[in-house]
Amino acid sequence: MIDNNFKNEKAPRNLGLYIHIPFCRTKCLYCDFCSFVSRDEQQREAYVGALLREIEARGTKDYSVDTVYFGGGTPSLLSAEQIGRILGEIKESFNVSPDAEITLECNPMTVSDGDKYFKELRALGVNRLSLGVQSAVDGELKLIGRRHSFEDAKATFLAARGAGFENISVDLMLGIPSQTLDSLRASANQVIKLAADHISIYSLQLEEGTPLYRMRERYSLADDDTAADMYELVVKMMKDAGYRHYEISNFARGGRESKHNCKYWRLDEYLGLGLAAHSDFGGKRLENTRDMERYLGGEWLEAASDISNSEREFEFLMLGFRTADGISKSEFLARFGVGFDEKYGEKMEKFKKMGYFCEKGDALALTESGFEVSNAILTEILDFDY
Ligand code: SF4
Known part of the structure; x- marks a missing residue:
């Protein structure tokens, strides 16, 4: 019989948790993720309450949770106290392995008192940060609607390092309007200089419905040849700097490959909690609602389907x-x-x-x-x- 959900029965059943935090301070011009601008603390608190209820309801002790990933949106818009409550509920409702990788996505400019915030996160057990740097060229950041400068990103990175984060990933974007091979080289150099432990590269995608898509005629975007040259350049720079190119778009040094993302590539089980979160769990694909009202009302599941062979x-x-x-x-x-x-x-x-x-x-x-x-x-x- 074909085993559609192949598992090595001798190995413990591991599980990754993805926690979606859908709030952002402002909306980047290229973004089509499920995220909303939120300046309303009450709304965020209501969301945390609904998330806690979902975590409790979907908790299971049948697995060992070895990764937790707070993604978004901008999870660093939540206070350390809110992150602490979410992690507390996760520990109540699941068996969390003592050496679980716990990652939080963070955007520069969302953390006002970085030293204190990052120390609090470390004390809560968050041991990995993923920082959206995107470019070291401020003009490029502006063009895609990022509200931070490279100096802001650098200050955030250094504050996290100072607070004891030994595993920091940085995102770098390729194909930003006006980006050239030279400006990309400068950005990649800056990221290497920061000594990030992990680097993810993303090609800018023009998604229909985003402001950048509507403005596409105004900008010259990289053609396929330039995009390929950009990719080749970054790969070479990262490898020369000692990073292992362990996945098409990801590089790591010192064994800092993302354990959570590796689950997606290996088809390991993961449970997505929060608005619009997806799961691959128990042989099914599950999709949470994108409707905030429904989510706050406790109706999280939108669709469930079997996965064919x-x-x-x-x-x-x-x-x-x-x-x-x-x-x-x-x-x-x-x-x-x-x-x-x-x-x-x-x-x-x-x-x-x-x-x-x-x-x-x-x-x-x-x-x-x-x-x-x-x-x-x-x-x-x-x-x-x-
Ligand atoms: S910070 Fe991330 S999720 Fe938020 S708007 Fe920008 S790209 Fe989208």
Whole structure:
């Protein structure tokens, strides 16, 4: 029988928790995430109350929670006391592993007394921060509607470091209007100088409905060739600086790979709590409501669906090939009941010959040059329209 939810039965059942905090101080021009501008402390407090009720209702002691990720929105808009109450409820309702990775996304300018706030977060057990820096060029930050300067971001980073955060991730954006290879090089250099432990790169996407999309005629945006050059430049700079390129868009130093995000790429189970949060839990895909009124009223679940075997297989390959470790052929066989080579071997041959894949024992992974053309390769192998 095919095991759609492959698990090594000897391993403890681990679980990641994603906690969505949908508030932002202002809305960035490119953002289509589920987030609202909130200056209303009462609304935030009501949301925290609803979140606590959801955590309690969905709690289970059947798993060991090894990652908790506060994402958004801007979780750092919540007070340390509110974060503490949420973590307290998580610890009441779930078994949280003592060495769980607990991450909080943070935006510069949302933390007024950084030293105190970060010390309080550390005392609560938050041990990883993800800081939205995006660029070290203030003009570029302005163009995408970020309200902080690079100096603000740097000050926030240093305050967190000073408060004892030894694991800080920084986001860097590629393809910002007016960004050039030189300005990107300057931004990447600044991030490397900060000695961030982890760096995530994102290509700016023009999402319909966002202000930046409406203004798209006004700006010159990177064409495909420039975007590819930007990616190549950043990858080289990060690798030269000693970062491991462990996933297409992520780099880590000193073993600081994001444990939580690795769950998504490995199809491990996670439970999303809060407005619009998604889960992959108990063999089902669950989707929370995006309607704040309903959420505050205690109706969090919007949709639940089974995950078909073909969907699982597609995800397993699409997400697994994003990572430097690639996929395990024996796991593929155990999950889907067919050998990887038997099913895809013929299509793979030419890409292997072109140097886009490498095999290490049971593992099959894209090479660095394969990462650069991964969309085209996976489109052909998996036979879908990207
Ligand atoms: S801070 Fe993040 S979630 Fe908030 S508006 Fe900007 S990009 Fe969107």
